[in-house]
Amino acid sequence: MLQVDKLGVTYPGQLQPALHQVSLSLARDELLVALGPSGCGKSTLLGVLAGFIAPSQGRVLFAGQPVTAPGVERAVVFQHDALLPWLNVHDNVAFGLKLQGADALTRERIVADTLRLVGLADVAGKRTWQLSGGMRQRVGIARALASRSQVLLLDEPFGALDAFTREQMQQLLLRVWQQSQRGVFLITHDIEEALFLATELVLMSPGPGRIVQRLRPTFNQRYRAGEDVRAIKSDPEFIALRESLLHSLFRQGHEEAA
Numbered sequence: 001m002l003q004v005d006k007l008g009v010t011y012p013g014q015l016q017p018a019l020h021q022v023s024l025s026l027a028r029d030e031l032l033v034a035l036g037p038s039g040c041g042k043s044t045l046l047g048v049l050a051g052f053i054a055p056s057q058g059r060v061l062f063a064g065q066p067v068t069a070p071g072v073e074r075a076v077v078f079q080h081d082a083l084l085p086w087l088n089v090h091d092n093v094a095f096g097l098k099l100q101g102a103d104a105l106t107r108e109r110i111v112a113d114t115l116r117l118v119g120l121a122d123v124a125g126k127r128t129w130q131l132s133g134g135m136r137q138r139v140g141i142a143r144a145l146a147s148r149s150q151v152l153l154l155d156e157p158f159g160a161l162d163a164f165t166r167e168q169m170q171q172l173l174l175r176v177w178q179q180s181q182r183g184v185f186l187i188t189h190d191i192e193e194a195l196f197l198a199t200e201l202v203l204m205s206p207g208p209g210r211i212v213q214r215l216r217p218t219f220n221q222r223y224r225a226g227e228d229v230r231a232i233k234s235d236p237e238f239i240a241l242r243e244s245l246l247h248s249l250f251r252q253g254h255e256e257a258a
C-alpha cells in the first residue's frame with residue numbers, strides 16, 4: 001500500500017539531511033515499526049508518509065499514486081492526542097465521518113462498532129477531559145479507525161503513558177490491527193514495544209537519519225497465537241534481541257559523540 005523509495009529530506013537552512021536514502025514498504029497486513037534515538041528522523045519520516053512534509057529526494061506512493069498532501073486514507077495518531085475538548089467521546093469519533101459526509105445511520109453504526117473495538121462503549125457520553133491518558137489515546141485510535149483510513153500512522157502513541165497502561169495499549173493495538181485489516185506504521189524509541197509489536201522493524205540512526213538494520217520479529221505472531229505477553233517479553237530470545245538492539249543504539253550514541 002505504502003511504498004517509500006530512496007527518500008531524502010533536508011530542512012531549509014540545514015546542511016545535514018534529516019533523512020537519507022530511506023526505502024521501505026507497508027502492506028495491508030503489516031505492522032511496521034521505526035525504532036531509533038531522538039533526532040534520527042522518525043517524525044520526519046511519519047510526516048512525509050502523512051503528506052505534511054515534502055520529500056527533497058525520492059518518492060512516496062500510496063496505492064501507486066504519489067503522496068503530496070494529507071489524505072483520509074492515511075490517518076495519524078499523535079503522542080499527545082488532538083481530541084476536541086468540547087465534544088464527548090462519541091462525537092470526537094464521529095467528527096471525521098461527519099466531515100466525510102457519512103449519513104447519520106452509517107455514522108452511528110461505525111462509531112458504535114469502533115468504540116466497542118477499543119473498549120470505550122461505556123464512556124461514549126463522557127467529555128474527553130474526564131478520561132485517563134490511556135483512554136484518551138484509545139479515543140484517538142478509534143477516531144483514526146472510524147475514518148475511511150487504510151493505513152494508521154502512529155507517532156509515539158503510548159509515549160506519555162505509564163508502563164502498565166502502555167503494555168495494555170500495545171495488546172489493544174494488536175487486537176485492533178488484526179481485526180481492522182489496516183496497515184500500521186508506528187514510531188517509537190522503546191525497544192521492547194518495537195520488538196513486541198512489529199512484523200517488520202527498522203532501526204534508524206541519526207546524522208543523517210537512515211535505516212541501519214531491518215528485522216522481522218515473530219513475537220506479535222506468538223501473542224496472536226495465544227501466548228502470554230509476559231512470557232513473550234521474558235523469553236530468552238526476546239531478551240537477546242532486545243539487548244542486541246540496545247547495543248546497536250549505544251554504539252550509535254558513541255559514534256555520534258566521537
Ligand SMILES: Nc1ncnc2c1ncn2[C@@H]1O[C@H](COP(=O)(O)OP(=O)(O)OP(=O)(O)O)[C@@H](O)[C@H]1O
Nearest residue numbers: 011014018036037038039040041042043044045209
Ligand atoms: N522543522 C525543522 N527544521 C529544521 N530541522 C528540523 C526540523 N524538524 C526536525 N529537524 C531536524 O531533523 C532531524 C530529525 O528530526 P526528527 O524530529 O524527525 O527526529 P526524531 O527521530 O523524530 O526525534 P524525536 O524522537 O526526538 O522526536 C533532527 O536533527 C532535527 O533537529
